[in-house]
Amino acid sequence: NAGVTQTPKFRILKIGQSMTLQCTQDMNHNYMYWYRQDPGMGLKLIYYSVGAGITDKGEVPNGYNVSRSTTEDFPLRLELAAPSQTSVYFCASSRQGSGANVLTFGAGSRLTVL
Amino acid sequence: GQNIDQPTEMTATEGAIVQINCTYQTSGFNGLFWYQQHAGEAPTFLSYNVLDGLEEKGRFSSFLSRSKGYSYLLLKELQMKDSASYLCAVNKGNTPLVFGKGTRLSVIA
Numbered sequence: 001n002a003g004v005t006q007t008p009k010f011r012i013l014k015i016g017q018s019m020t021l022q023c024t025q026d027m028n029h030n031y032m033y034w035y036r037q038d039p040g041m042g043l044k045l046i047y048y049s050v051g052a053g054i055t056d057k058g059e060v061p062n063g064y065n066v067s068r069s070t071t072e073d074f075p076l077r078l079e080l081a082a083p084s085q086t087s088v089y090f091c092a093s094s095r096q097g098s099g100a101n102v103l104t105f106g107a108g109s110r111l112t113v114l
Numbered sequence: 115g116q117n118i119d120q121p122t123e124m125t126a127t128e129g130a131i132v133q134i135n136c137t138y139q140t141s142g143f144n145g146l147f148w149y150q151q152h153a154g155e156a157p158t159f160l161s162y163n164v165l166d167g168l169e170e171k172g173r174f175s176s177f178l179s180r181s182k183g184y185s186y187l188l189l190k191e192l193q194m195k196d197s198a199s200y201l202c203a204v205n206k207g208n209t210p211l212v213f214g215k216g217t218r219l220s221v222i223a
Contacts, residue, residue: 033210040122042201042215043157058210090156097208100145100164105156 002026006091006106013081013113021076021109023091031094032074033103034058034066036087043090049074050097081113118214120202125220126192134187134217136202145205148176148187151216152198160187160200189219197221 004025013019025032030051035043035058045058049068063085065077074093078085089109094101117139126132138146145164149157163169163178163185175188189196199216206212 031210035213040215043203043213045210045212048210059212097210100162101205101211102147102159102162103149103157103211105158107156 004091004093004104004106006089006109008109009107010110011112013078013111015081015083015113017081018077018079019081019111021078021089021091021111023074023076023106024072025074025091025093025104026072027093027095027104028071029093029095029104030071031097031101032068033092033094034064034074034076035090035092036060037090037108038087046076046089078111083113085111086113087111118202118204118212120200120214120217122215123218123220125222126189128192128194128221128223130192131188131190132192132219134189134200134202134219136185136187136214138183138185138202138204138214140183140204140206140212142207143180143204144207146176146178146185147203147205147211148185149201149203149213150198151201157201192221194221194223 033048034046047066049055091106092103120136148160151157161176201216202214203211
């Protein structure tokens, strides 16, 4: 049971480039999330999904896009990368969206934009 | 909105007890979580409180007072491996968790 798998673990981008962070989970969870974590700033929600075909914006969605074509996968796309998007990105999933909805996190993707 | 406050850093001695506080302001409160995050790793679930009172789980306990918008995480018999960041997160209705900035705990010999 792999849980939540994110790729790549590390990536350096040039300003203006685009890329996709991949996230897949094998726990049949309905809910999936993308957070970013900057030093000393905690986790901020970028986008989330309550099921296949449904996505919604979080606190900091600008500069990102997501899709949820299957229950398992929730890729995060960065268009026109900017230095402000340098961060550690965590994908997470949960069985339900409220109550004791324990989040299972992926190992994280460290992105640097130069 | 949801304001979640916790101390930025704390230091404690191996074998001691430490209490990490978290205060929050939110409407539609539906539970409070504590996560542990070691440097360079993903957060992992520690505890969940939705009713007032103390939940004990081994060396770790978590307390909640909904009327005061207050929670704490209590770590007993501190070990060096407890050095990590501790994240308080609040669940509001059906919306995703909102995290505080985390408290970095250093355990020293």
